[in-house]
Amino acid sequence: MSEPILEMRRVSKSFFSIKALRDVDLTVYPGEIHALMGENGAGKSTLMKILSGAYRPDPGSEIRIDGQPVQINGPHGGRAAGIAIIYQELSLAPNLSVAENIYLGREVSRGGLLAREAMQAGVGPILARLGADFTPQTLVANLSMGQRQLVEIARALHARSRILIMDEPTTALSAGESERLFALIRQLRAEGLAIIYISHRMDEVYALGDRVTVLRDGTLVGSLDKGEIRADAIVRMMVGRDVSSFYKKDHDPQARPGAPVLAAVDIGDGRRVKGCSLTVHSGEVVGLAGLIGAGRTELAHLIIGAAPMTSGHVEIEGRTVSIRTPGEALDAGIAYLTEDRKALGLFLDMSCLDNINLAVLGRDAKFGGILDRDKARERAKRAFAGLGIRAANVGVPAGGLSGGNQQKVLLSRLLAIGPKILILDEPTRGVDVGAKSEIYSIIDNLAKAGTAVLVISSDLPEIIGICDRVIVMRAGHIAGQMRRGATPLSQEEIMALATGTEQLDA
Numbered sequence: 001m002s003e004p005i006l007e008m009r010r011v012s013k014s015f016f017s018i019k020a021l022r023d024v025d026l027t028v029y030p031g032e033i034h035a036l037m038g039e040n041g042a043g044k045s046t047l048m049k050i051l052s053g054a055y056r057p058d059p060g061s062e063i064r065i066d067g068q069p070v071q072i073n074g075p076h077g078g079r080a081a082g083i084a085i086i087y088q089e090l091s092l093a094p095n096l097s098v099a100e101n102i103y104l105g106r107e108v109s110r111g112g113l114l115a116r117e118a119m120q121a122g123v124g125p126i127l128a129r130l131g132a133d134f135t136p137q138t139l140v141a142n143l144s145m146g147q148r149q150l151v152e153i154a155r156a157l158h159a160r161s162r163i164l165i166m167d168e169p170t171t172a173l174s175a176g177e178s179e180r181l182f183a184l185i186r187q188l189r190a191e192g193l194a195i196i197y198i199s200h201r202m203d204e205v206y207a208l209g210d211r212v213t214v215l216r217d218g219t220l221v222g223s224l225d226k227g228e229i230r231a232d233a234i235v236r237m238m239v240g241r242d243v244s245s246f247y248k249k250d251h252d253p254q255a256r257p258g259a260p261v262l263a264a265v266d267i268g269d270g271r272r273v274k275g276c277s278l279t280v281h282s283g284e285v286v287g288l289a290g291l292i293g294a295g296r297t298e299l300a301h302l303i304i305g306a307a308p309m310t311s312g313h314v315e316i317e318g319r320t321v322s323i324r325t326p327g328e329a330l331d332a333g334i335a336y337l338t339e340d341r342k343a344l345g346l347f348l349d350m351s352c353l354d355n356i357n358l359a360v361l362g363r364d365a366k367f368g369g370i371l372d373r374d375k376a377r378e379r380a381k382r383a384f385a386g387l388g389i390r391a392a393n394v395g396v397p398a399g400g401l402s403g404g405n406q407q408k409v410l411l412s413r414l415l416a417i418g419p420k421i422l423i424l425d426e427p428t429r430g431v432d433v434g435a436k437s438e439i440y441s442i443i444d445n446l447a448k449a450g451t452a453v454l455v456i457s458s459d460l461p462e463i464i465g466i467c468d469r470v471i472v473m474r475a476g477h478i479a480g481q482m483r484r485g486a487t488p489l490s491q492e493e494i495m496a497l498a499t500g501t502e503q504l505d506a
Helices: 044-052 074-080 098-102 116-129 145-158 175-190 202-208 231-239 296-304 326-331 341-345 352-364 373-387 403-415 433-448 460-466 491-499 501-505
Strands: 006-015 018-028 033-037 062-065 083-086 163-167 194-198 211-216 219-225 260-268 276-281 285-289 311-316 319-321 334-337 421-425 452-456 469-474 477-483
Touching: 006 044, 018 033, 018 044, 033 044, 033 175, 033 202, 044 074, 044 083, 044 163, 044 194, 074 083, 083 145, 098 116, 098 145, 116 145, 145 175, 175 194, 175 202, 194 202, 202 231, 211 231, 219 231, 231 433, 260 296, 260 452, 276 285, 276 452, 276 477, 285 296, 285 433, 285 460, 296 326, 296 334, 296 421, 296 452, 326 334, 334 403, 341 403, 352 373, 352 403, 373 403, 403 433, 433 452, 433 460, 452 460, 460 491, 469 491, 477 491
Parallel strands: 018 219, 033 194, 033 211, 083 163, 163 194, 285 452, 285 469, 334 421, 421 452
Antiparallel strands: 006 018, 006 062, 211 219, 260 276, 260 311, 311 319, 469 477
16 A cells, blocks of 8 residues: 555544544545544544644644645645545535636636636536536536535545545435445545545445544544445444344234324325325334335325325324324324424524424413423423433534434424324434434334334335335335345345336346
């Protein structure tokens, strides 16, 4: 192997009395995809912010590039050292063109005016090298998420970056966009770029990683080479326990499901959902699987009244109900966890206490509508204890919590109403493996208590690990279903139904 391009030695970082990093080492080579993993709060982002210049490390920390010690003073210093970081939340200006975004902060001007034609000519070769299907003049607002990701990469290459940090780059991408991004990352590796890749997704690490470094609680646990990368080894390093304890499904193959609680009967919207029927029983966890665009979320929206039905009806405990709004769904005992907790679920500036109690404000009102804060505070404290929410207290803003803890706050709000039916849409998206395991345990305990649970997930190991039965959608239809029995559920069978290849095999 060549000499390392980056060496971080004994890197520590304190925020007042809190030690976020303790003597962390990281070595990265040119032409390497180095995966950085760990639970939320493990120190990954802090380490990368130090490398990119956003944070200053504690005394005694050392960073070397090409064997030479460097002091990275601010983001400009990071860029000058050849380091670029692409955050999960992309930092593009949608009202500017592609060329203007790539040159942002380094604009070319002539006579006091922007030299737009010169900037467009300057980025053209890089876009061509990346295989972009848009022009330098294209407005960023008109680009898909995958195309915007490409603009971020083009900006890094245009700045002659040699170390590229990518933080959860596929979170908002479709499967096709993710595959194109992977191909581009491999191309950049072949060109000698050093890539630090932060992800919670094991399949991405398997597909891309040349090495994996794991952090836990601000310390370095260790690194694995390509041939050593295995899920059980990574999970054990990340959370300090075996992967065998990851899924919390206690399944008795002889057990019979309880009484039907939710039934969707031949429902459709005339566009994305076409005559779908499903049933979920008391104490049962049912998975709804399928490819992106199959209609899974749209089907859930019809059930909860977030979109109008054009056919069919919903039954709860055998009785036909009319649900026209999500509020009416809550009144009927159906709670829905949205797939986008930040935009559609939580009020990030509000406290955890207020977020948890939002759905039951009327219940706590006294003296003509005044909120009983003592009752609300006790409910929030019980939720913190029962779901293991990690925060200083119930009064901190929800936006300051990690992804896993935000998800548990949102789940607490739904559980406060005591639902008969819980619909969870991508419940562990953007959540680290430790929080995933805790959420799986919560789902299992809810089912044991008699709640009917419908889980929509694109993570097949998750679906197989926690569900009693799996319903597969394809192109707006129910393609088939399978039940857990003496033999495990099969990813291959699920994908065959999702893609239609089971018809070809027949």
